Amino acid sequence: MAPHEIRRPFKRRPISDQQKRRELSLLRQSQHRSDAQQRARNLASSVISLQSSSPDVDPEILFEAAVPELDEGTESESSSFDVRQASRLRGPEARKWFARQLMLPEWMIDVPDNLSRDWYVLARPAGKRCFVVSSDGTTVSRVRNGSILHHFPSALPGGARKKGASGPANSYSILDCIFHESDQTYYVIDMVCWRGYSLYECTAEFRFFWLQSKLAETGACDPPSFYHKFRFSAVPFYNCDQTGLHSAYTGSLPYVKDGLLFYNKHAHYHTGNTPLVLIWKDESCSQYVIDTDNNGEVPNQQHIVLELQEEGKLVTSDDPPVPFSCLNADFVKQSGLLSGSLIRFAIGDGGLNCVDGRFEKADLQYIGVSNRARAFADSYSKIMFQYMARHSPLKVEDLASTISHENQQDKTPEVEMSD
């Protein structure tokens, strides 16, 4: 029995760097495994929320809604909870899910009533529309088709793994943004959830107020830093009166404009197409008024994409869909088109015929099946706006004159009363 070795480590670290690398790897792997399981588990909840979170809301009811209390009911909580969890989805499920989560403006084909009283106007930044979700120490942005744009730390609540970050660990936020390439900034156009509190069922008036007052508090508007990879900035919005419209249309802004967005002050955040948010463009406030083709050039004829339904019916992406035309059953059979396919057409010289402002019939020329990246057919309002842009565009003057007309109407009673 020999004496026992008692040598201890001397002037050296007890753990080698290799051991450290091994441990860090194991930690990374178990973290990723648990993320993957989380994602898988949340697939179920996303399916459920697809059914529950896009109810057919009657616009009439929306107008009556008041600014809700902060401790609002649980129903809205649950729909936003799903959004947060869905931010961990991947692949086609994520795309499907996210594609349906954004509130999509209709194109302005006529000027709504009470523009100056009930609407806000803002200049839309040019860039990628995306959903930004901050939770559990990370921030993920996803573009309209659901694919991830960035995965980054941010100063948004729960947006970075940072010591001493304020708020509860499960705090999360969801912003509706446009990512502006040239200054690498997320311009926030709407706030959907803030610090775990859902704003889905709040009016635009409240959401915009909340957005302007809360975003800056977090430091999200500060320049990029280690725990804050991209700057955020709230897009300025105006009451849609003459001054407001003028500011939005001509005002100098740090970003490149791409049209004007109009928000009805009373509208809730409604996923999918809504007539309560409108987009309008002309050449002087947007580089992209008329749609371009895959090569970035404006085609001679207007192209539209419609969805093929049973019996050859061709419809828009609206809910309910607007029937546009019909394909010959034999043709459908011959070309092997399946119900549900998206088909590209050109509008021929016959153009679109409208009766009483409603679409009547179109001269469509078949081009072929649309490319796969597309998730939806065109909406009715888009087709009409594009058609008008080529033929008789709605001009900024038309908007301004509607507003001034409204103002005169508004003033009339005042004059009477003072009399």
Place this chain on the structure above:
Amino acid sequence: MSMEVTQLLINAQSIDGTVRKHAEESLKQFQEQNLAGFLLSLAGELANDEKPVDSRKLAGLVLKNALDAKEQHRKYELVQRWLALDMSTKSQIRAFLLKTLSSPVPDVRSTASQVIAKVAGIELPQKQWPELIVSLLSNIHQLPAHVKQATLETLGYLCEEVSPDVVEQEHVNKILTAVVQGMNAAEGNNDVRLAATRALYMALGFAQANFNNDMERDYIMRVVCEATLSPEVKIRQAAFECLVSIASTYYEKLAHYIQDIFNITAKAVREDDESVALQAIEFWSSICDEEIDILEEYGGEFAGDSDVPCFYFTKQALPGLVPLLLETLLKQEEDQDLDEGAWNIAMAGGTCLGLVAKAVGDDIVPHVMPFIEEKISKPDWREREAATYAFGSILEGPSADRLMAIVNAALTFMLNALTNDPSNHVKDTTAWTLGRIFEFLHGSTIETPIITQANCQQIITVLIQTMKDAPNVAEKACGALYFLAQGYEDIGPNSPLTPYFQEIIQSLLSVAHREDATESRLRTAAYEALNEVVRCSTDETSTMVLQLVPVIMLELHNTLEGEKLSMDEREKQNELQGLLCGCLQVIIQKLGSEPTKYMFMQSADQMMGLFLRVFGCRSATAHEEAMLAIGALAYAAGPDFAKYMPEFYKYLEMGLQNFEEYQVCAVTVGVVGDICRALEDKVLPYCDGIMTQLLKDLSSNQLHRSVKPPIFSCFGDIALAIGEDFEKYLRYSMPMLQSAAELSAHSSGADDEMTEYTNSLRNGILEAYSGIFQGFKNSPKTQLLIPFAPHILQFLDSIYMEKDMDEVVMKTAIGVLGDLADTLGSHVGGLIQQSVSSKEFLNECLSSDDHTIKEAAEWAKHAITRAISV
């Protein structure tokens, strides 16, 4: 036959290779053809006093190797073979062995002692050879001294070999009585006394009951302490070894003896032979270890609740102990920093001083400061080095508040010494001390920074300059830089190191290229520092890290070009490959995400090519590092990693087959998980091969057990990636999971290590179930899983009832309950409602403080509600 064996054993030690080889083969053949006859003739050879000593010793050794092996599976085989032998052979062998203990030849007796212990190790747990202990102990007092010595030695080995719970307390008492009597000063024969003292060291683990009895404990302690005063140095050393072991095994029983032990150890440290003094210092190091553990585990405020209270022996001993240790610091050996294996009284004393500082905190400072102040500027390098070492030793333990002023005052002095001191030894210790300053007093948790704008440049300049010093000093400078960088780990967007980043990287690369970089682990230290600098770097310097990519890749490329290297050169080359792959791994993790990902991935093809070539070289470390790097690359590349799979696959398979270097196997299993997550369903074409290999791994008894839990987790990764295509593996994987689940459901009565392993096994099994359920979700094949539900619920219930799962298992388990409900829905609603897990366990998790457990439980509750409501 007997003559033949003697000759074979002698030939087996021949210097003539052919003779030796022939003899070895004949022995092997004999063993294979007739194991009983073989073992019997070896035992006979060993016992026969007329045979040559050399053949007898080798006979004993071969016999011992036929009973035990290092590898678990081989050991198991040998045990089974021994147990299967017929009783008469075994009795004869035992008799030969016992007879050998009386041999006049000391070496032969000692060999027999070890063989007896091996046999006991196999037989006592089986309740065989019950008369062994009694027959060893009978007449021990009447035995001649040399037999007594051999008997005591046998008892020692026996205690080492056998677990205390297979020996009856009555026998334990007899063993201890014999051993302690043999140690007694009254024992006139030094050989007997030494054997007894060494046997006690082995038997201390058996003495639990005896240490609980005041009288018996007093007696044992008195005898041990007396033995430390024996005139024979080996006995003194062995007695101190006993005290060291007692310090950790019976810490809580020492209060009565600690004053006497202090006096004994102090005398030994100051006056005794170094071998004895080292053990005396080790006693205090062990006491510190115990107290540090107790205080760490329970924290100062909860000390009252701990199983073992802290007696603060170190604190009470401070006034005497610290000066004693400081004296040892002056006994340095000239070249101790150049000798990797050196261990002397100065090193032991310094190490102990560091432990004392950890154990007592602030209280040590006033005891050490006068020594430092007095000696730090003395002309004799020994005094300067001792003072510096003392300073470096007390930097971990005392609070930052207590040390800050002292360290700030010392910093300039240290930087100056590093540049100007003529002694290599002083510089080595100074650089090490700087590293300790940065390790413990620099970082985001320290309120007033040591490193400021004013001194940062100077510190870095001095460190970089020191990296050009002798290898041992340069190595310590690299270590200091490592901790300097680590302190800026969570600095935020702007690191004070940014202005020096380029220079630091350049200097570290130059160090790594020094001709003498393989001395003193210098090259390793340089790459480790480089890794830490990169790990802790900020976005400001990401372009510079990007520029490092081609540099490191070129170096790796160069290591792959070398031809006709000697063994030694090849070994160094492989070590370098490991370091470079490790460095690339760190870089991949740094750059593999936005916004550098795009730029970085441009190098991915080339990098992958290099890693694949590394697999062509035979080196486990390099393989492991390359594999880890590939895992990180797969994560960064995502689905694009698919293009590397055709070429990479065979190395993946090779890694999974590497039973011997199990670390490589373990790391490869982890990488399979990375690849599944990166490729998702694109991994399918490789799954047949991977699953086959993983199943083989699981059934192998050669593979280290620690790799098995991750393999189960890996099943989950695969199932999650390929979804219902996992169907074809169900009939292989499910039975394996089921039987592993049954084994791991109960860990009762096992030690902490076993409980920990059981929990990691449970976690792996549960992760597998989780992945399989989620993978099959929404598939028409879901129903294939229904038959497994009852067993899985039962498994969950039983681990819940067992009450020994850790938090990780708890979270995974409650998640599996949710996954089962989520995937199988109403098919299992009834079953779930009957399970304990869906009630008590779920409620316990719902009210957990751990938010990850709570989150998983809420999800499970949601899934169960849906399953039973349909």
